[in-house]
Amino acid sequence: MKEEYRTAHAFVLPSRYEAFGVVLIEALAAGLPVVATRSGGPEHIVGAEQGLLVDPEDVEALAGAMKEIIRRRTDFPADRLRQSALDRFGQQKIVAEYGRIFRTILDEENAAGEAVE
Numbered sequence: 001m002k003e004e005y006r007t008a009h010a011f012v013l014p015s016r017y018e019a020f021g022v023v024l025i026e027a028l029a030a031g032l033p034v035v036a037t038r039s040g041g042p043e044h045i046v047g048a049e050q051g052l053l054v055d056p057e058d059v060e061a062l063a064g065a066m067k068e069i070i071r072r073r074t075d076f077p078a079d080r081l082r083q084s085a086l087d088r089f090g091q092q093k094i095v096a097e098y099g100r101i102f103r104t105i106l107d108e109e110n111a112a113g114e115a116v117e
Helices: 002-007 022-029 059-071 078-089 091-116
Strands: 011-013 034-037 051-054
Touching: 011 022, 022 034, 022 078, 034 059, 051 059, 078 091
Parallel strands: 011 034, 034 051
Antiparallel strands: none
16 A cells, blocks of 8 residues: 555545544555545544545535645645644554543542442
8 A cells, every 4th residue: 555655646535434544544644635525434534734525425526625635735745644644643642542541441440449448
């Protein structure tokens, strides 16, 4: 995929339903702006700085967004897209978030245990 991303100008994911969209994060980490559908997960990944969102099954909107993303390519610098992906979904961010979740669970378990005694 790395080579495919290198030769691409943008990444398009026209899903009807998308639970998360790891491929969008991969594309952003490769420095590509994205066009995706509002199909569940992409709305949590793609903002105005990363690309464009359209409604599922709206073929005209999808075609228009694809044209617009190419026309506005300079609005989406590859280095900014890469950094955004790392800041939001990189190893350090994810490990820190898991740590926060585990601490919260342990704190709640400890509080529940103390309340029972």
